[in-house]
Amino acid sequence: MVDTAALLTAYDEHMRTPPGPGPAGLTYEPDGPVIRVVGGHEGRIRAPRDLGLTGDEVDRLIARQRDYFRARGEGVEWKVRGHDRPADLGGRLTAAGFTAEPPSAVLIGLAEEVAAEPVLPDGVVLRATQADEDLRRIADQQTEVWGFDLSWVADDLRSQVAAAPDRISILIAEAGDRLVTSAWAVFHPSHDYVALLGGTTVPEWRGRGLYRALLAARAGEAAARGCRLLHVDASPDSAPILRRLGFHEITTSTHYRWTPIE
Structure with a gap:
């Protein structure tokens, strides 16, 4: 039996905040219990499981992050997990003008159990x-699939490659000249978690085993x-596949976004 409580504890210890210095152009700025990630396509807030604050203290912390990025003319995203404290953090973000996106399942798998020779169509x-x-083609493909501008993905991948090429592995699947699936893995130097990202397939090639x-x-x-553990923030489409492969859900994650009014 897998000890999901132990997986959640390890996740909270290792996957909540950025591991080490960021790529060129990206800075990490601590503000109380949170870290502001500045210099990307939007601001990001990364926080521990428990902010250690309540009530008006939380509201002031949220307002500082929102107003910091408002002054920069940028949006900001705050990721909240289902077991985070205080329990009303999501509601307080919404009250401050943030909008919640649909939640994702946070799933953990064992690398040795999932590893296999890829079977391709x-x-x-x-x-x-x-x-x-x-990298540009990946951004174009992701934009095509999701239906909104993801051109920033190329710059994000490019900066990660420039900063530490051995810490990111980028894969593409092609049918002739058509890029049909893209995905990448980010390896963290200080622990054995690997973040699996991307995993996007164009509609006409879905259901043929490419994601798997x-x-x-x-x-x-x-x-x-x-590396022992695989981490995925899974969409409703991906989560059933991952569960069938032995991944374990340990919590949920919800992105709360604030965007300046133009």
């Missing part, structure tokens, strides 16, 4: 890349590197 080629042109193939490939690399 006929005519599809899987390859690793850090080439600038491929790229998952197996990234898990295989994680296991080969000696």
